[in-house]
Each structure stands twice: as structure tokens, then as C-alpha cells.
Amino acid sequence: xxxxxxxxxxxxxxxxxxxxxxLKDIDFSVKxxxxxxxxxxxxSGKSTLLRCLNLLEQPSGGDILYKGQSIxxxxxxxxxxxxxxxxxxxxxxxxxxxxxxxxxxxxQVKILGRTKEEAEKIALDNLTxxxxxxxxxxxxxxxxxxxxxRVAIARALSMDPELLLFDEPTSALDPEMVGExxxxxxxxxxxxxxxxxxxxxxxxxxxxSTRVVFMDKGFIVEDGLAQQVINEPQHERTKxxxxxFHKEQM
Numbered sequence: 715x716x717x718x719x720x721x722x723x724x725x726x727x728x729x730x731x732x733x734x735x736x737l738k739d740i741d742f743s744v745k746x747x748x749x750x751x752x753x754x755x756x757x758s759g760k761s762t763l764l765r766c767l768n769l770l771e772q773p774s775g776g777d778i779l780y781k782g783q784s785i786x787x788x789x790x791x792x793x794x795x796x797x798x799x800x801x802x803x804x805x806x807x808x809x810x811x812x813x814x815x816x817x818x819x820x821x822q823v824k825i826l827g828r829t830k831e832e833a834e835k836i837a838l839d840n841l842t843x844x845x846x847x848x849x850x851x852x853x854x855x856x857x858x859x860x861x862x863x864r865v866a867i868a869r870a871l872s873m874d875p876e877l878l879l880f881d882e883p884t885s886a887l888d889p890e891m892v893g894e895x896x897x898x899x900x901x902x903x904x905x906x907x908x909x910x911x912x913x914x915x916x917x918x919x920x921x922x923s924t925r926v927v928f929m930d931k932g933f934i935v936e937d938g939l940a941q942q943v944i945n946e947p948q949h950e951r952t953k954x955x956x957x958x959f960h961k962e963q964m
Contacts, residue, residue: 719745720782721877721908722767722799727776729759729766736762738932740776744877744910749903751919751940752912754929755955760912763929764881767910768801797825800870801879804886806862808854808869814841815850818869826873833872840868844898860891864898871902878902880911896922916959920944928952 722744729737737759744750752760765771767778769785769792778785785795808817818837822828828836841847844864854862863883870878880899884892896918903909903922913919919926919940926943928936928951936943936952947953 721746721780723777723779723782724763724767725777725779727763727766727778728774729762729771730774736932737766737773740934742927742934742937744908746876746908747906748925749907749909749911749923750925750927751923752910752927752929753914753916753919753955758929759932760929761881764801764879764910764912768796768799768879770801793825797873798876799879800873800875800877801881802863802866802870802883804882806854806859806866806886808862808866810854813851813853814846814857814865817854817865818872821869822872836874837868837872840871841865843871843901844868845894858891859887860894863887863891863895867895867898867902871907875907877908877910880909880913882912882914884913884915916944916956928955930955 720743724740724742727737727740728735740763752763754760762771766773773786780795780799784790785792812820815834815837818841819830819833822833822836823830838847841850844867846861846864846868849857849861857865883899884895887895892915896915899911900922923940925938926940927934928943930951936947936949943952944956947956
């Protein structure tokens, strides 16, 4: 693997809250076009890892390199990084006082300096892509959870990210709405978008991801090709975690 193909490198990353070590010596890298699903039990450190990658949490140790440069360095342009590494949250985080179109243009205008007209065209393209173009004048509270999450994805895409982080994007949704969001994410994966997805959706992890990372108690226990980790896990802890999923498939 050449360095140039790596978008993100996580090196000996750790995070603690007081005496509680949530992440312990995390090492992995992300290449352009990869879809990496991070799986594991609740409390294993998955969401904390994602929040550290976006610097919503400050790591306690280690380093994060974006295109070869440390984002933790003193003078690193964080606004530039945050524009290129987007995040889709569990709870959508849309602006309730703005309609769908404005939600998808405000970041483009304020952070990327696009004109209102340019931002609206890009937003409309992305809302069309996720099937939400008919709702441009709706407020978030008028939409279902699945619709809100698809708007949140369109908003993130409108910033032209190099990498998109998804923090359990379906966990706040009613079961019948999960499919529409996973279908949208599957389409993005097919188009070559680089993604890191914290998820409990094992079928998505197996069928859509290029790689799966299994975390337990703050460590990466297993990291490999998606089919191999899900269907033939090497570690006992991974096997135990996936047992229930495999039983449901039988």
C-alpha cells in the first residue's frame, strides 16, 4: 500500500475520560474508495473513535494523519479538514428552523464560499440522488426519520467530502425506515465514496463494506475483508459477537 493511496491514518490512538480508557492503541488506515464498517458491542469504543476522527472529541494520545499531515498539529487548518471529512449522526442534527434546501446550502455558502445559486444547484443534485428533491421546502419536523437521515446525507455530500463518517445512521430509525437509508448508503458505496460506518447492520457490513473492523473494550480485535470477518472470524471474541447474527441468518 503506497502512502499516497491512504486518505486517513490512525496511529496508536487513545482516548480516556478521567480514569476510564475508552480507546486503547488504535491503529488502522483508510484508502480512497474503501467502505469500512466498524462493528462491536455497545460500549466498545466505536462511536468515540468516530468522534475522535472528526475531533468532536480530542484524542488523549496518538495521531491522526489526513493525506499524510497530522490534524492534531498546532497550525493544522481544521476547517479545511472538517469540510473534507463529513459526518452523518444518529440523530440527524438538521437545523429545525430551516427548510430542507437551506439545510443543504448553508454549510456550502459559509464554509466553502459558494454562491447561493451554486450551492442550491449542488444541493438539489444531492437531494435528487437520495430521493428527497420533492421535499426541498419542508422543515425537518414534517419529515419521517428516514427522510431526515437522507437529507442529512445529502447535506454531507453537498460539501464534496473526501471521506464520510456515519455514526450508527440507522439506530434512531423505525425498522421500516432502515432500508431506505441503507439503500442510499449502498448506492454511495457503489459510486466509490470513501466511508467509515459504525453500524449494527451486519448484512450491510458483510455485503457493502470492503473491510470490517471489530472492536471490543477499546481495542481493535479484528480487521479484514468484510466477507472474511463476518463469515469466518478468526478471534473467539468476534465469533461470540457474530453468533447471534449467524443464527438469525439460518
